[in-house]
Amino acid sequence: MKRHEIHVRLDDSIATTSPVSRSYKIHVGDEILQDIGALVQNDNVQRAVVVSDQSINESHGRTVTRSLEAVSITVDRLTIPPGETSKSLTEAERLWNEFARLEIDRKTAILAVGGGVVGDLTGFVAATFSRGLQVWQVPTTLVAQVDSAIGGKTGVNLPAGKNLVGAFWQPRGVVADINTLKSLPDREYVSGLAEVVKYGMILDADFFQWLENNAISIRGREKESLNHLVRRSAELKTFVVERDEREVTGLRACLNYGHTFAHAFETTAGYGTLLHGEAVSLGMMAAVRLAYSLDLLDQTVVERQQQLLETLGLPVGTPVLNDIATDDFLRIMARDKKTVGGNLRFVLPDKIGHVEIIDHIDHMLVTSAIKTICYAN
Ligand SMILES: NC(=O)c1ccc[n+]([C@@H]2O[C@H](COP(=O)([O-])OP(=O)(O)OC[C@H]3O[C@@H](n4cnc5c(N)ncnc54)[C@H](O)[C@@H]3O)[C@@H](O)[C@H]2O)c1
Ligand SMILES: [Zn+2]
Incomplete structure (x- = not known):
């Protein structure tokens, strides 16, 4: 048919x-x-x-x-x-x-x-x-x-x-x-939603709110929701890429929200343990908490991001990183190709729909943020 x-x-x-x-x-x-x-x-x-x-x-x-x-x-x-x-x-x-x-x-x-x-x-x-x-x-x-x-x-x-x-x-x-x-497969689908939440957080507060209002039907893969979700995400990525195709102006770096943490989580957990989107979800939680500890944003932003990720079925904490020394995360993040001269640099939100690039952050605050997503079993 x-x-x-x-x-x-x-x-x-x-x-x-x-x-x-x-x-x-x-x-x-x-x-x-x-x-x-x-x-x-x-x-x-x-x-x-x-x-x-x-x-x-x-x-x-x-x-x-x-x-x-x-x-x-x-x-x-x-x-x-x-x-x-x-x-x-x-x-x-x-x-x-x-x-x-x-x-x-x-x-x-x-x-x-x-x-x-x-x-x-x-x-x-x-x-x-x-x-x-x-x-x-x-x-x-x-x-x-x-x-x-x-x-x-x-x-x-x-x-x-x-x-x-x-x-x-x-x-x-x-x-x-x-x-x-x-x-x-459900795990693949849900994992992909992490990048969608990312677009809302970095660029589009209205889209973020639409995701909140439609989280249940998105989770159920209802067609009308999927159609809008894919279209708006594609538009937002296109918006960024058109303005900074080759990562020259720094705009394209905003797509890296949650990813410096996520890459460290993927590497330390061992490739395949966490799907990329799951690591991004955890990475965005570490990043938003880091932003909060730097006084960049209100607690409500942390809560709204966490609530949305959870409703969509994404992890906001994990036991799989529990046994890893915090220094290991820092070492891997320092090697990340987005790091300049060993100075950790993060894309962090200051409100829903807007991010800034922040560097020279106290390593203690970074490790504290990471600890918040390491849950005991
Ligand atoms: N170029 C970029 O800008 C960019 C951005 C993000 C990710 N990536 C890359 O994308 C890759 C991950 O992509 P992915 O998550 O699509 O993984 P994938 O291509 O491995 O697909 C995941 C699995 O789903 C199966 N599959 C594909 N379509 C299906 C469908 N409709 N129904 C059922 N099963 C289906 C595939 O056979 C595969 O087993 C990584 O290599 C990553 O580096 C690239
Ligand atoms: Zn990604």
């Missing part, structure tokens, strides 16, 4: 202009994967390659392929194993070789159908093969729809660290179908 009640019209999409590359549109809607063929065809494309991961290749990968074939675009399909380990140079090299075997040229459209792993890897391979192929981002996880598919950061991991090799490569278009979120 095909339903189109909340179908998004083409002119209903978010337009963005990258100062470095060309402008493109972000389409958000329900059951719009079926219409992707028409969008790609508008670009005079006759040939396409759909890259997805093995767990969604038969579902969303197939829907996209059928839609392209319905408008007479010739399609080849490539898959990668699911999971973060696929964001590797080995997998990139395999895709480069597949592209060569298929004799892909610059007129071929590449479609990255999947979560952030597929998007980051495929975007990077497209950016580098033949000095750049056009890529469409077709995000199918919440993380990808509200974050990774927007902004043009692509790349792979090295043994020495995440995302160490990559390129800025803006897509031809982004197609985010909220219908794909139905099949996401």
